[in-house]
Amino acid sequence: ATRTLSSASTDPTQKEGIEMNVRVENRFDGKVAMVTGGVSGIGAAITERLLVEGAVVVAVDIDTDAVASFTKQHDSTRLQPRVLDVSDADATRTVIEEVVTEHGRLDLVVPNAGIAAPGNAADVTLDGWKAVLDVDLNGVFHTIRYALPHLAATHGSVVSTASISGLGGDYNLAAYNAAKGAVINLTRSVAVDFGKQGVRVNAIAPGPVLTPGLRQWLDARTDVRDLYEDHIPLGRTAEPSEIASVVAFLASNDASYITGVTLAVDGGLTAWTGQPH
Numbered sequence: 001a002t003r004t005l006s007s008a009s010t011d012p013t014q015k016e017g018i019e020m021n022v023r024v025e026n027r028f029d030g031k032v033a034m035v036t037g038g039v040s041g042i043g044a045a046i047t048e049r050l051l052v053e054g055a056v057v058v059a060v061d062i063d064t065d066a067v068a069s070f071t072k073q074h075d076s077t078r079l080q081p082r083v084l085d086v087s088d089a090d091a092t093r094t095v096i097e098e099v100v101t102e103h104g105r106l107d108l109v110v111p112n113a114g115i116a117a118p119g120n121a122a123d124v125t126l127d128g129w130k131a132v133l134d135v136d137l138n139g140v141f142h143t144i145r146y147a148l149p150h151l152a153a154t155h156g157s158v159v160s161t162a163s164i165s166g167l168g169g170d171y172n173l174a175a176y177n178a179a180k181g182a183v184i185n186l187t188r189s190v191a192v193d194f195g196k197q198g199v200r201v202n203a204i205a206p207g208p209v210l211t212p213g214l215r216q217w218l219d220a221r222t223d224v225r226d227l228y229e230d231h232i233p234l235g236r237t238a239e240p241s242e243i244a245s246v247v248a249f250l251a252s253n254d255a256s257y258i259t260g261v262t263l264a265v266d267g268g269l270t271a272w273t274g275q276p277h
């Protein structure tokens, strides 16, 4: 059986709307997934994609209001929203144990929750540095660490949301660049250690994605919108659904021989040397 996912860009400011008619199989029927930061932006799109493909999705987020409003908008018994701060190791372990007790298994974790703090290495505040590392690196680590025994039992997988800022450095984002770079090498490390137990561990490195946050910024900064159109070989930012579809691919058996990889999903941005043209 297959379902059709239809999604069209609703952003009139995109140069060309994208039309997607994707035939998706029910690759996650009977599977249980946990998505962190799973009720807004990219995480919400990942949660929705996994729901469409049949999974039970435990969507966790620190933002109580966002959890409540996402739950209201989605009428699915397979959506299991929870409030969780992934920087809290004990709380993350507790939620994962409760999920396995309730559903009997865990097949996939998507450590996706992330924050950023402005600043280069000389002027980022120490609180900002620590907060970013606590969520973007430690939060990913906690989620993977406590999921691993359960993923080994199901031959499951991890797909973390890194960023192109973990592949190269972006100006004035020292903490974010450092955390995302560390996620990429943590991905390799866990893939190496747990491959023989049948666990696959991958990450994605999105370029700019048109989430509500980025949309707000681009509305205020049309110069940046123009720069994106010029610098990104595909000439536009990504829709969240275009990131979610790659997560679903990496998590599915279609990617059964892929592990330890970070896949750039960036419209070609990191393929470009950055030299003037």
Ligand code: NAD
Binding pocket: 036, 037, 038, 039, 040, 041, 042, 043, 060, 061, 062, 063, 066, 084, 085, 086, 087, 112, 113, 114, 115, 135, 139, 161, 162, 163, 164, 205, 206, 207, 208, 209, 210, 211, 213, 214
């Ligand atoms: P977003 O702010 O829309 O979503 C992030 C979610 O994580 C929010 O709902 C937030 O409440 C939640 N969160 C924050 N701290 C948390 C914590 N301690 N515990 C649990 N949840 C927490 O942002 P987004 O743009 O959708 O980003 C999702 C991921 O994608 C992040 O890791 C981000 O770094 C990455 N990313 C985003 C872009 C982009 O252009 N939007 C590009 C590359 C990578």
